[in-house]
Amino acid sequence: MLTCSRCNQTYPETEPRWRCECGACLLLQSDRMFTRDSLTARPPTLWRYREALAVERGDCVVSLGEGFTPLVADELFGRPVLLKLDFLNPTGSFKDRGSAVMISKLKEWGIPEIVEDSSGNAGASVAAYARRAGITAHIYVPGYTSAGKTAQIRMYGADLVKVDGSREDTTRAAVEAASRTFYASHNWSPYFVAGLKTMAYEICEQQSWQAPDWVVAPVGGGSLVLGLYLGFTDLLKAGLISRMPRIAAVQAAACAPVYHAWRQRLHDVPAVAKRESAAEGIVIAQPVKGGAILEAIYNSDGVVLTVTEEEIWATARALAEKGIYVEPTAAAAPAAVRQMAEQGLAGPESSVVVPLTGMGLKATDKFLEHLGL
Numbered sequence: 001m002l003t004c005s006r007c008n009q010t011y012p013e014t015e016p017r018w019r020c021e022c023g024a025c026l027l028l029q030s031d032r033m034f035t036r037d038s039l040t041a042r043p044p045t046l047w048r049y050r051e052a053l054a055v056e057r058g059d060c061v062v063s064l065g066e067g068f069t070p071l072v073a074d075e076l077f078g079r080p081v082l083l084k085l086d087f088l089n090p091t092g093s094f095k096d097r098g099s100a101v102m103i104s105k106l107k108e109w110g111i112p113e114i115v116e117d118s119s120g121n122a123g124a125s126v127a128a129y130a131r132r133a134g135i136t137a138h139i140y141v142p143g144y145t146s147a148g149k150t151a152q153i154r155m156y157g158a159d160l161v162k163v164d165g166s167r168e169d170t171t172r173a174a175v176e177a178a179s180r181t182f183y184a185s186h187n188w189s190p191y192f193v194a195g196l197k198t199m200a201y202e203i204c205e206q207q208s209w210q211a212p213d214w215v216v217a218p219v220g221g222g223s224l225v226l227g228l229y230l231g232f233t234d235l236l237k238a239g240l241i242s243r244m245p246r247i248a249a250v251q252a253a254a255c256a257p258v259y260h261a262w263r264q265r266l267h268d269v270p271a272v273a274k275r276e277s278a279a280e281g282i283v284i285a286q287p288v289k290g291g292a293i294l295e296a297i298y299n300s301d302g303v304v305l306t307v308t309e310e311e312i313w314a315t316a317r318a319l320a321e322k323g324i325y326v327e328p329t330a331a332a333a334p335a336a337v338r339q340m341a342e343q344g345l346a347g348p349e350s351s352v353v354v355p356l357t358g359m360g361l362k363a364t365d366k367f368l369e370h371l372g373l
Contacts, residue, residue: 002026002190005292013054016109018188025289027230028054028190033238036209044068046097046198052234053101053194060108062133064090066100067198071206071353074322076315077338079348082212084203084355087326091152092359094199095125098186098223101195103129106184111135114184117174119167119220119281120149121329121358122186127158130184138181140174142167146280146327148362167284187221187288196227197234203353204232204241211241212351216340218332219249219258219304220282222293224357229296245353247302248345249293250336252277254309257286258293262304267291278366279312281329281358303345307335313370316360325360333357 002011006024011017013028020026034051042048046067055061070085086094103126106114116126117140130137137158141150142165153160161177163170175183186192204211211232219225225247235241251259255274269290277283287293297304307315312328315335319326334354340346360367 001029003029005289016106016111016182018183018185025188025292026190027292028194030054033234036240039205046100046195046202049198049201052197052201054191055101055104055108057108060104062104062107062129063100064096064128064132066090066096068202071203076318076334076354077341079337079341079346079352081334081337082351082353083324083334084199084353085324086199086355086357087330087359091125091128092362093121093125094196094224094355094357095122095186096129097198098122098189098192098195098227099125099129102126102184102186102189102191103133103135105191106135106182107133111182111184113181114138115140115174115178115181116184116186117141117170118186119283120145121281121362123158124149124152124156126184126186127153127156130158131156138177140170140177142170144276144280146363147365152362168286186223193223193227193230196224197231199224199355200228200231200235204235209240211235211243211245212353213245214248214340214346214350214352215245216248216250216333216336216352216354218279218282218329218357219251219293220284220287222258222287222289224355225249226289226292226296229300232300244300247297247300248336248340249297249302249304250333251304251306252279252282252309252312252332253306255283255285256306257284258290259304259306261290261294262297267294269294277312278309278328278370279332281327282332305336305339307332307339311335311338319356320360324356326356327358327360327363328366330356330358
């Protein structure tokens, strides 16, 4: 069942729909859940958790082996951390988790053609999975999107549409185009968020069903933060973990609407003026799921932190020196680990998981400019 996050109107899962009639986003509500015993003989992909993913027909599953990425023990700024290497998913970002489930559901519905708008990673991911499913995809991106991401979208055979203007201008253009087809938005789709819940499942399974103290994640549109929270909630309800991890949501200081709303204890996220950031994937002036994001942070006793451009680049370099090459957007969350230590949020004994969300090769043009090459 799909439930509106604002008015609580419900819709059946058999009905192709991307938002409520009131204009708010929908969330997937389900009592279906896997058991620990059921996982024993299943392959190491996110589909091992298939009961929780709301795709009924096995012949409609669209997969490239996504999920179950490594969880690596390391150290950042003198603090022990667990790095979730989600940039090792098939198209180079965590977005493959959401795309795999969303596109599988669209195939189950018989949707032949879709529109998506993205700052790059989600567009590339949706393009890949749509192509594999035989679905025609039109991907709208801002004109400033990294060349590595736009090339990837084109190579998957999608129709790439570059939009002059802001990220918000791109969304408006996509929604207008979607009036003639189906809007498969990673920011709106409840099935995309359902796919992201699998990261929470994996983190706990990889730690013998022990929940970490903290998960530190970047937030722009907010699907990852929301997916993590809902995934941990599922595990708590099923008795698979005993406590809710605290969520630290991290924004670029150049564009931090969730941070400002959280500081004021608001229950929705007003739009803010924004500046450009190397962390292009989280530069969103007003996330459509703002209220749900804040609820997830409040309910997990979490925090919102901001990081500067200098901190983002310094962390990208620090990770590269460990052999881990991520794009600037993916460096935002680990950049906040220093703040958490300095503010006493995470002590030396705290277990801290940091998802690394996007591969550095996607931002080659930005790295070349940063290095002066």
